[in-house]
Amino acid sequence: MTAVEIIIWSLALGAIGAVALGRLVDLAARPSVSRGHSAAFHLTVFAFVAVLSGLPEVFEPFVDPEMLEAAQVMAGPLCVALSAFWVGGWLNARHRERLMAAALRLAALVTPLAALGCFALPQAQQLAAAGALTLMAASLTLWVIWRASLMGDQLAPAMAFGCLLTLPAIAGMYATAMQLPQVTAAWQGLFALCAALSNGLTGYVLWRRDQADWRARHEDSSSDFDPVTRLHTGITLGQRLVKAQRRRRRMKRDGAVLAVMVFNVDRVRAQAGARGVNEMFIALAGRIKRQVGVVNPVGRYYDRCFVCLVESIDAPVWLRTLGLRVACSLRRPMTVGTGDGQRFEIHPDIGVGIVHLTPQEANLDDVLHDAERMADAARGMPSRTAMLDPETGNVVPVEEAQLAARRAPRPTRPGANDRASRR
DSSP: OOHHHHHHHHHHHHHHHHHHHHHHHHHHHSOOHHHHHHHHHHHHHHHHHHHHSSGGGGGGGGSOHHHHHHHHHHHHHHHHHHHHHHHHHHTTHHHHOHHHHHHHHHHHHHHHHHHHHGGGSOHHHHHHHHHHHHHHHHHHHHHHHHHHHHTTOTTHHHHHHHHHHHHHHHHHHHHHHTTOTTOOHHHHHHHHHHHHHHHHHHHHHHHHHHHHHHHHHHOOOOTTBOTTTOOBOHHHHHHHHHHHHHHHHHTTOEEEEEEEEEOOHHHHHHHHHHHHHHHHHHHHHHHHHHHHOTTSOEEEEETTEEEEEEEEESOTTHHHHHHHHHHHHHHSOEEEEOTTSOEEEEOOOEEEEEEEEOSSOOOHHHHHHHHHHHHHHGGGSTTSEEEEOTTTOOEEEGGGSOOOSSOOOOOOOTTHHHHHHHO
16 A cells, blocks of 8 residues: 555544544443444444455554455445444334335345355455445445435435445445555545545434434423323424424425324223323334334324324325324234233224325414324224325325325426427
């Protein structure tokens, strides 16, 4: 390695190491599983870049070349596999969608096993095969994250961009490890920059999610929070919904308001008492937040009604997936306890109402009223999910609504067609 190349990769490792150190300090200050995963992720990225950058070759007398090449073959697949595992938890993929969970599980389990198969290839082809395998697994993870962004996860687009930056970084670092003559110091500088920026952006998004989770669990009790579910209520809920609505209109994105009504509160209270009812509400609140993401505001509208504003969906057709996913999650049986220590299994009787929000102005009070009306009507539907059919204006099960696959195109400016025809 030249002196310039050593400086380039040392700076990149310094930036990545600084982020890892910050996450370790955060983990020590407020220990949690998610913070532990974040710190481990940054340390894994540090090791990945260190092994593939060529810096270990500077210490060649102390490094076994065969061991180094084996580490380079395994570094990428292991790093991406661990990332896929952690991304699954970050997205709550298991609770969101089976396809997302299966794709991430496939990347996490198959990639390291396939990497072992690279050692069966001729030595000259092992690094190239490992690089291609790593790129495929990283692309699959990127697709899953982008799919979550289409489903309304507000932090997923930034995470997807961070993962997108990893693709040139991975390709470049494997090209550097293969010592291709075309990889000059300038190219290495670009690859190192992509690696450092990707790590920094990913770290920021992980930190944002951790902060949102921590606030949701530890904010002080007040009249602005429901004492049972720890969700926003009253004026604070209204303010959060209004702010989210403004952000959504500013970004000109479609969104949705969901209302969830619980119908069997009295029956659960008769069976398990007030404690059982409270445990049911806590479990339902947690399931809703897992489905819509912690950054989308969820609140307790009143005793038996939860509301949520999903700030961004890619197309109206996603409302069907969103509504059915939420209803399926909430209807799963749960076990609640009574004051005397007994445990009962209950099946929540719920209805989910969905109102599609377009980028145009909408009165929030009217939207909440419509969502509540849809949720009440959903009680008589097999899927327990209802919305207004855009074509007929009738209340229908969400699976029967005629939803557009994409947003309607923006109206053409007057005269545009005439100008186009003249051309």
